[in-house]
Amino acid sequence: MNGLDTNVLIRYLVADDAAQAAKAKRYVEGGSSYVNCIVLCEVVWVLESAYGYDKEAIVTTLEHLLSTHELEVEDAEVALAALHDYRRSSAGYTDCLIGRRNAAHGCKETGSFDKRTKGVAEFKLL
Numbered sequence: 001m002n003g004l005d006t007n008v009l010i011r012y013l014v015a016d017d018a019a020q021a022a023k024a025k026r027y028v029e030g031g032s033s034y035v036n037c038i039v040l041c042e043v044v045w046v047l048e049s050a051y052g053y054d055k056e057a058i059v060t061t062l063e064h065l066l067s068t069h070e071l072e073v074e075d076a077e078v079a080l081a082a083l084h085d086y087r088r089s090s091a092g093y094t095d096c097l098i099g100r101r102n103a104a105h106g107c108k109e110t111g112s113f114d115k116r117t118k119g120v121a122e123f124k125l126l
Helices: 005-015 018-029 039-049 055-067 077-088 093-104
Strands: 034-035 069-071 110-112 121-125
Touching: 005 018, 005 039, 005 055, 018 034, 039 055, 039 077, 039 093, 055 077, 055 093, 069 077, 093 110
Parallel strands: 034 069, 110 121
Antiparallel strands: none
């Protein structure tokens, strides 16, 4: 299994550089690849900030990633639950993932000053 850095995954997804996209495609599809949660957060940030993806496009992209057989995603069930929180709230994906990962590790709640986390089950607005 090979781990994927954010830049390889972005090239695989957006294919905006033909040479790098071809290399990324061969690498990703050449065997099992591992995507950790930090990479998921960075992918969301890059798609939003550099490519102007809206929330629905990001949700669709992450759903595709989470269902791709060549990819093993760290804590895939937690990442998917965070994606559902992200879809239903104004919180960012990273915050949703933080809350879900904390809950998966036994935290009863995650305190935050970020008003966008209001209504996300794992959070307590301080």
